Amino acid sequence: MFYAIIQSDDTWILWAFLAGWAGISIYLEQKYEWASKISGAIVALVGAMLLANFNIIPTESPVYDTVWSYVVPLAIPLLLFQSNILKIWNESGRLLIIFLISSIGTVVGAIVGFFLLKDLIPELYKVVAMMTGSYIGGSVNLAALSARFETPGELISATVVADNLMMALYFLVLMVIPTIAFFRKRFRAPHQELVEQSSNKENKNQAASYWKGKEISLQDIGLAVGSAFALVAISFKLAEIFDKLIPTDGNFILTALNGIFGDNYLMLTTITLLSVTIFSRFFEKIRGAQEIGTYLIYIFFVVIGVPASIPVIIQNAPLLFVLVFVMVALNMFISFLFGKLFKFNLEEIILASNANIGGPTTAAAMAISKGWSKLVAPVLIVGTLGYVIGNYIGAAIGVWLGLF
Known part of the structure; x- marks a missing residue:
């Protein structure tokens, strides 16, 4: 039986750690250049990974399940509040075209990555689905698709380590x-x-400036x-109703429809x-949703x-880095x-690719840092579209590759 200093039923202590360490990771990312370069996400992940491997916090707890069941679904609509499709097209049509072309590259x-490595990494289709969504949208899609395909935690952690290393190198190349x-x-x-x-050489921490x-x-x-809670409640209830109404008795079309309409996250x-598109005025006036x-x-x-088991990450991360x-x-x-x-202009191509791989926030931060x-604003608007289409494309890729 796994033993940890903090037990799995120490609910308030675990919540204090989760909420507190998330806050510290954001602080470090915005305060220190080294943390900004490796990203607050990897600071958050590695800190938790080390504490778990040193038996300070438990590797399983109902508290963690609550994050998957409630925190992740609430984050999704909050990050989509600025995703008015009509506005995205009107204000950023040119950048949108190269962004969609870049998405095809993803x-x-x-x-290609799946068929190269499918015999070497178990359940690779789940990782590929997750990373397709992430490399078109961002972390919100990674969270949604990892939950949708029930990707094992160790595999997610190893993938995120490989992903963050790759992103750090790629962003350096793009810069x-x-x-x-x-x-x-x-x-x-x-x-x-x-x-x-203009010779404006002013340097700022990207995260802090954004x-x-x-x-x-x-x-x-x-x-x-309040809006996020309402959207999650309505969506999950509708998905539950469609899941019951549409049978999955071997009919391919019905199974596909069930997968589309009966899926909570889609x-x-x-x-x-x-x-957000119909009631754009209401949602655009809400400040702080993205934060x-x-x-x-x-x-x-x-x-x-x-x-995350460190030996498993060392074993799997190199192959996942290849992916x-x-x-x-x-x-x-x-x-x-x-x-x-x-x-297209060089800057448009760079930012479109960045918005795919890292999401709208990293693309906006790069645009700010480069002057x-x-x-x-256009890349931020276009990048948020990736949040929208990332779940659909990632889910479709995962279902299709799962057949192999």
Whole structure:
């Protein structure tokens, strides 16, 4: 029997650790450059992983189950409140096109990576589904799809370690590309040229610059949290009703329909998207939803670090790193190939690929840090679309590859 200093039924102590360590991870990311570079998510995960492996906290607890059952679903609508499809197209149509092309690169990489490694990693289709959603959207999709496919905790942790290492290397590459002569000769870079002309060399911590303080009222908090609860309740109830109404007795079409309409997370994505588009004025006025949703996702990262066995990660992470490398490499290749063919700017291609692999927040942070101020809002808008389509594409890829 596994023994830990803090027992699995020490509910308040465990909640204090989850909520507290998530907060500390965010603080470290915004305060220190080293934490900003490796990301608060990996700080949250590694801290929990170490405490679990040193037998300080338990590897299983009803508290962790509560995070999966309630915290993750609440984070999803909060992070989708700015995902008005009509606004995304009207304000960012050009950037949206290269973003969708980049998403195709992610899907191609997922399929290639799966067939290269499917005999080496058990339940790989679950990881590929999860990472497809994540590499089109972001952490919210990783959380939703890992829950949807019931991916084992150790496999999630090993994947997140490999993913964060890959993202750190890729973002470094993307940051350097605008200074490389090979790319500057072949792509127009008007935003970078403006920055170089103004010679503005001011450096800021990316996380701190993006998550700077803003005015949030009690009304904002009440509407954000209340709306999230309502959306989750309605969506999960509808999914439950459709799951009972649509039989899965071997008929492929009915099984597919059940998988679409009877899935909690796909229904939640759909209902939230429709609500945000139809009632756009209401949701756009709510401030702080993205901050609250992101904090909840950090709690999720703490939890997925808990069941991580270090020997298992050392065993699995190298192979999983190969998977994410293939996905990112093909995303980059297709993004730059078609970006060149369709005459997109270098900055647009870089940010679209970043928004795919890292999500809208990292893409916006990169645009801010590079001084491409005119692209910050468009890439943030386009990147949030990835949250929307990531769950659908990731779920479809997972179901299809699961057949193999």
